[in-house]
Amino acid sequence: MIALVKRLNDFLGRELWLIDTSSLSRPKAFFIQLLRLIFASIRESSEREITLRAMSLVYTTLLSIVPLLALSFSVLKAFGVHNELEPLLNNFLAPLGPKGNEITQRIMEFVENMKVGVLGSLGLLMLIYTVISLIHKIEQSLNHIWKIEKTRSITRRFSDYISLVLVGPITIISLIGLTTSIMSNDTVQKLLSIRPIGIVLSFFAGKLIPYVIISAVFTSIYIVVPNTKVRFRSALLGGTIAGMMWQTTSWAFASFVVSSASYSAIYSGFATIILFMIWLYLNWLILLIGAEISFCHQNLKFLTLKKEAFKLSHRLREKLCFIVTYLISFNYYYGKKPWTFELLVEHLGLPEEPIRNIITQLENSGLVVETADNPPGYIPARDIETIKLRDILKSIRGENTEESLWIESRFLSIPQVDQVIRRIDEAIEKTLGEETIKDLVLLSRNGKEENRKGNSVNNLLKM
DSSP states (O other), X not given: OHXXXXXXXXXXXXXXXXXXXXXXXXXXXXXXHHHHHHHHHHHHHHHTTHHHHHHHHHHHHHHHHHHHXXXXXXXXXXXXXXXXXXXXXXXXXXXXXXXXXXXXXXXXXXXXXSOGGGSHHHHHHHHHHHHHHHHHHHHHHHHHHTTOOOOOOHHHXXXXXXXXXXXXXXXHHHHHHHHHHHXXXXXXXXXXXXXXXXXXXXXXXXXXXXXXXXXXXXXXHHHHSSSSOOOHHHHHHHHHHHHHHHHHHHHHHHHHHHTOHHHHHHHTXXXXXXXHHXXXXXXXXXXXXXXXXXXXXHTGGGBOSSSSBOOOOHHHHHHHHHHHHHHHHHHHHXXXXXXXXXXXXHHHTOOHHHHHHHHHHHHHTTSEEEOSSSSOEXXXXXXXXXXXXXXXXXXXXXXXXXXXXXXXXXXXXXXXHHHHHHHHHHHHHHHHTTOBXXXXXXXXXXXXXXXXXXXXXHHHTTO
């Protein structure tokens, strides 16, 4: 048994990632990719500590659920469909059984007592702030999974979050209403009266349509909320699996509640609150697991057989820094559309994390700035004639910062080594001289970029 476990661990940890899928048949290649996706998702989920993130979101939800529903209630009331909010909430809490109805009634009482129109300016601002804080917390959790350190700007945060709060409930209610309208159609009713077809349609309406709706909600969250571009196929895969998990968990949790009479006897009135918190935790955990699957699917080829994700050597990071600065400066100098982060990722063929780190380093060094467009583009922070190549190299190395200079002078100072480092710096200064990024841009012929694969990472890694 021990030998079998060791063999399985070696296969999943090493041999699985060394298989050349291009030489396999399509079914075998699909099976290998599926195994890699499952293993990578489990590994990444454990390393990203999504259970702690889910617990944090439960606490934030308890503080924000009433303001969120109050704002959604006001929006739905403007469209005359506010009465649909209570059934929607009741369906969400249905796995709690009778306790779910009790919680729904209590929450709706709080919502109805919180009249947005009479809150006043300060009260309305606090209400909006509470709702935005919840969505921001969700974005931070998804950004953590996608290894994104930079969140939306305050202006984008406000506009995107408010749009999500306003449009989200209306979209969900519209989907439910559309489904109800289709099922009440005369033609559909006639088809339902035909026994074989009616059984199939009834099964589809009762089982599959709710699953499709919840999967669509998860997919939309994975596309809209993270501060990055998520491919539709990856988001759809994560949303579909999350939808399946949600449906299965709902059934299992409902069965657990039915058999949890002992919990009510032990915790008395607190049993309802505890079950509600557990249900919230499971929902957030499912959402984060689906996001992890979306991330691994989109970046599977960059997830190595090691625990660490795809990383560049120091030399390639320096080269990538020059390439990114060159591309941004080239488009700016010749009046082309600014490079966005998504376009840079697509053009270079790299995962998002190293490119985002490079851009952040260039921004912190005052070499590039972000435009106010949506999505934002990147342009040089100053005239490219004044951006020297040695400045770009120093930015990626983090030189000349107060912290690095202090550490070097205080702890990392040995005369013999200092002399070697000084000779290296002098050689770099002599080689680069006063050459600027503009000099590189002007090397292009007739203002046309040499769009060769030499700029892609596939060839970068071969050099």
